Each structure stands twice: as C-alpha cells, then as structure tokens.
Amino acid sequence: MPPRITAYGGVGEIGGNKFILEDGGVKVVLDFGTGFSDGSDYFDSSVSPRWVNGAGDLFEFDLLPQIPGLYSEEALQNTNVGYVEPEFDAVVLSHYHSDHTGRIEYVDPKIPVYCGETTSLIHEAYNASSGSPLHGHPIRKFRTGDRFSIGPMEFHPIHVDHSIPGAYGFVVHTSGGTVAYTGDFRFHGPAGHMTRDFVDFARREKPRLLLTEGTRVGPEDDKANMSETAVKKEALRIVRGTGSLVFSTFRGNDVDRVNTFFDACREAGRRLVVSMKVAALLEKLTADEGLRVPRVGRDVDVYLRRKKTGKFDDSDYYAWERPFIAKGLTAEDVRKRQGEVFLHLEAWNFPELIDIKPDRGGIYIHAATEAFNEEGEKEETLIRNWVEHVGFRYAQLHASGHAPASDVGELVQGIAAKKVVPIHTEHPELFVQFNRKGSWVLEPPVRGKAVSIGP
Numbered sequence: 001m002p003p004r005i006t007a008y009g010g011v012g013e014i015g016g017n018k019f020i021l022e023d024g025g026v027k028v029v030l031d032f033g034t035g036f037s038d039g040s041d042y043f044d045s046s047v048s049p050r051w052v053n054g055a056g057d058l059f060e061f062d063l064l065p066q067i068p069g070l071y072s073e074e075a076l077q078n079t080n081v082g083y084v085e086p087e088f089d090a091v092v093l094s095h096y097h098s099d100h101t102g103r104i105e106y107v108d109p110k111i112p113v114y115c116g117e118t119t120s121l122i123h124e125a126y127n128a129s130s131g132s133p134l135h136g137h138p139i140r141k142f143r144t145g146d147r148f149s150i151g152p153m154e155f156h157p158i159h160v161d162h163s164i165p166g167a168y169g170f171v172v173h174t175s176g177g178t179v180a181y182t183g184d185f186r187f188h189g190p191a192g193h194m195t196r197d198f199v200d201f202a203r204r205e206k207p208r209l210l211l212t213e214g215t216r217v218g219p220e221d222d223k224a225n226m227s228e229t230a231v232k233k234e235a236l237r238i239v240r241g242t243g244s245l246v247f248s249t250f251r252g253n254d255v256d257r258v259n260t261f262f263d264a265c266r267e268a269g270r271r272l273v274v275s276m277k278v279a280a281l282l283e284k285l286t287a288d289e290g291l292r293v294p295r296v297g298r299d300v301d302v303y304l305r306r307k308k309t310g311k312f313d314d315s316d317y318y319a320w321e322r323p324f325i326a327k328g329l330t331a332e333d334v335r336k337r338q339g340e341v342f343l344h345l346e347a348w349n350f351p352e353l354i355d356i357k358p359d360r361g362g363i364y365i366h367a368a369t370e371a372f373n374e375e376g377e378k379e380e381t382l383i384r385n386w387v388e389h390v391g392f393r394y395a396q397l398h399a400s401g402h403a404p405a406s407d408v409g410e411l412v413q414g415i416a417a418k419k420v421v422p423i424h425t426e427h428p429e430l431f432v433q434f435n436r437k438g439s440w441v442l443e444p445p446v447r448g449k450a451v452s453i454g455p
C-alpha cells in the first residue's frame with residue numbers, strides 16, 4: 001500500500017487535529033487533540049462523558065475513531081471494544097495546546113510521544129500540577145534541525161511561531177514522497193522568523209502534500225492583526241493611565257504574553273502577579289534559556305488563594321504549591337497594593353475578587369480571543385458581569401496565535417506543494433483563493449478518508 005495520511009479531526013473545524021500517517025505497515029499519529037466544540041451537542045459543563053466508560057462515551061458520538069491498537073487498556077476496559085497490543089509506533093506532537101494533545105490521554109502509554117524539548121518541559125510542569133494528557137508515555141525529545149526516523153519515515157521538525165513556546169511544523173519524507181505539516185503558526189509574533197524558517201525548509205524539500213492550518217481563513221476578511229508589540233504598547237498606555245488595580249485574563253502558557261505584560265509592568269513600575277500554576281510553569285521553563293521567562297520571586301509575584309481551612313496552612317495546599325506559600329500575595333495584600341499590581345486572573349478564579357474588594361474604577365484586560373461560538377459568548381457575558389460588578393472598565397487586547405488569511409496564502413504559495421489539504425479551519429473550500437495560477441490541487445479533507453502521498 002502506498003504511504004497515506006488520514007484525518008480524524010481538524011476536518012472543517014478549528015482544532016481537534018488528529019492524523020494518521022502510514023508507510024509500509026508503520027503507523028504514526030500526528031497530533032491527537034480535543035476539538036473545541038467536540039460533543040457540545042451532547043456534553044457541556046453539567047453533562048460529562050463518564051470516566052468509568054473510558055473512551056466508550058466518546059466512541060458513541062464518533063468523537064474518537066475506533067481504531068485497533070491505539071488506545072490504552074484502561075480507556076477500553078469497560079467498553080465493548082477489545083484491547084489489543086499497540087499497532088502504532090509513535091505519536092508525533094506539534095505543540096502543547098489541548099486541541100493537539102487532549103485525546104492523547106486515551107492513547108496506549110506503551111506508544112512513545114515525540115515532542116519538542118520545550119513541550120516536554122510544559123508537560124512536566126503540568127504533570128506535576130494539574131495533570132497532563134502525555135502522562136505515562138515515554139517522551140522522545142527533539143529540537144529544530146534534528147531529524148528522526150520512524151520506520152521508513154524521516155521526520156524533520158522545524159520551529160514555527162505560535163502562541164505557546166515550542167511549536168513545530170514537520171517535513172516528513174515517506175517512501176512515496178514528502179509531506180509538510182504546519183501545525184499552528186503565525187508570522188506576526190515575536191519569533192515570526194521561525195515560521196519563515198519552516199517555509200524555506202519545506203519549499204526546498206519539494207513536498208507533494210501540504211497540510212496547513214487555516215484558522216483565520218473565512219468569509220469575513222479578518223484584517224485586524226494586532227502584533228504582540230502593539231499589545232505591549234497598549235498595555236503600557238493602560239497601566240500608566242491608572243492608579244487602580246489592573247487584572248487580566250490570558251493564557252498562562254503563552255510565554256510571549258507573560259513577557260509582554262511583564263515588560264509593560266516593569267516600565268510602569270508595577271508587579272505582575274500570577275497564579276501558582278503559572279508560577280510552577282515559569283520555574284520549569286527557566287531551563288529553556290532562549291525563552292527569557294521572568295523569574296518567580298525576582299520578577300513576578302504569586303497570588304495565594306485561600307483553600308480548605310482558609311487560613312493558609314501548609315496542609316491546605318498540594319506539595320507542588322507549598323514552596324509558593326511563604327512569598328505569596330493574599331487578597332488582602334493585593335487590596336493594600338492595588339495601584340502597584342497587575343493581577344493575572346483566569347475567569348474561574350474571579351470569585352477571588354470578592355476577597356480582594358478592589359476600589360471601583362480599575363481596569364480589566366481581556367487578553368484572549370474574542371468569543372467565536374455560543375459557549376464563548378456565554379463566558380464573555382459572565383466575564384462582563386463580574387467586571388461590571390466590581391466597577392471596572394473592560395478592555396480587549398490580543399494578538400492572535402494564528403496567521404491572517406493573507407499570510408496563510410503566502411505560506412501556501414511559498415511552500416509550493418502539489419496538493420494542499422486545509423485543516424484546522426472551518427473553510428477549507430476558501431483556499432481556492434490562494435490558487436489563482438492553478439498550480440496545485442486543492443484537496444479538502446474528509447474525515448476517515450485516506451489521502452495518498454504518492455503520485
């Protein structure tokens with residue numbers, strides 16, 4: 001059988017990437033993530049898949065493909081699908097976002113996970129705090145410029161810029177030709193040159209097939225493209241313009257964003273205060289010198305939530321949290337220093353505002369994507385209610401982790417593959433706009449249908 005690739009997620013949807021690459025009987029999973037709206041017709045915050053049924057409740061709605069030799073004994077033990085020894089040689093991971101990693105928790109831990117060195121640090125930090133879907137798998141680490149072989153396939157991981165450190169695209173040589181896979185990317189972030197490295201490398205390898213993300217390819221022209229530099233400039237203006245508390249929601253593993261707000265705080269004479277989970281991640285990531293993450297204690301402070309007894313006893317906290325207790329800032333500390341603090345607060349921690357009781361007139365910065373679905377709109381309403389409740393002003397400030405449509409078009413032209421499969425997009429058909437010269441074939445993906453890599 002000629003080498004082929006089959007998509008089981010990321011098909012007509014943003015996120016949920018799940019691909020299977022096969023060559024000469026060797027099978028590799030390329031990303032295995034949770035779709036953003038996976039199962040939302042059947043499950044929500046009050047109705048969840050049952051743990052006891054493992055992958056079974058997800059099979060029911062075709063949220064996971066029923067493929068033999070892929071899932072763990074534990075995930076199958078109470079289902080009517082029998083366990084068999086692994087028939088896959090590896091999971092190769094582009095980056096540590098849940099829409100690329102989430103479903104690995106069901107994969108047989110005998111199957112090794114190949115990921116970038118920074119991704120393995122993020123995994124270690126989360127594995128020790130909130131849990132990681134990579135838990136239990138042997139981890140094989142790579143850096144940009146490395147190459148590794150899995151059976152007849154040779155993988156070249158090349159760094160790309162995205163809203164989490166350690167993101168990669170891959171160029172894979174198979175026995176029937178070369179495939180390029182972008183993962184998630186942008187050119188307008190602080191390390192846009194890395195994505196250009198990927199494009200240059202991929203172009204030289206003359207791929208037959210290009211799988212590219214197209215998150216922002218849509219019917220509406222998404223031209224507004226704020227850079228991270230612009231976010232910093234605006235954040236600095238906001239912070240300098242107020243003597244009150246500033247609090248903000250942003251992804252703690254977006255190290256560019258952490259650095260942006262840290263820089264703005266330093267210039268404005270404020271202290272950035274993060275959650276214990278983010279502090280633990282930053283401490284882990286100091287091992288990656290290229291990232292220049294702020295040091296916990298020296299550069300950023302840690303917010304100390306009340307737990308259990310409410311008296312900040314050591315025994316109220318997990319072992320990984322305890323090192324942060326002595327230096328942590330309580331709600332009362334934040335209230336006393338509200339004009340000197342920039343507090344990172346995720347929505348699920350908003351009840352902390354009840355303890356902090358900030359003076360009215362402060363500013364809330366929503367440094368995340370604007371709502372794009374019903375669930376997002378619900379959360380945005382909730383956030384606005386809290387912001388209004390404490391009498392703060394709401395500001396939206398964000399640089400996307402994804403390239404705008406025009407940049408996706410440039411990548412497609414630049415790599416010049418023979419066939420293009422648009423994934424991680426709701427509008428694969430719109431990629432036709434990038435093919436004015438008709439120099440390649442557009443092949444929108446179909447869930448479960450193999451695409452041949454050979455001629």
Ligand SMILES: [Zn+2]
Nearest residue numbers: 015097099184
């Ligand atoms: Zn993604």
Ligand SMILES: [Zn+2]
Nearest residue numbers: 095097162184
């Ligand atoms: Zn991503």
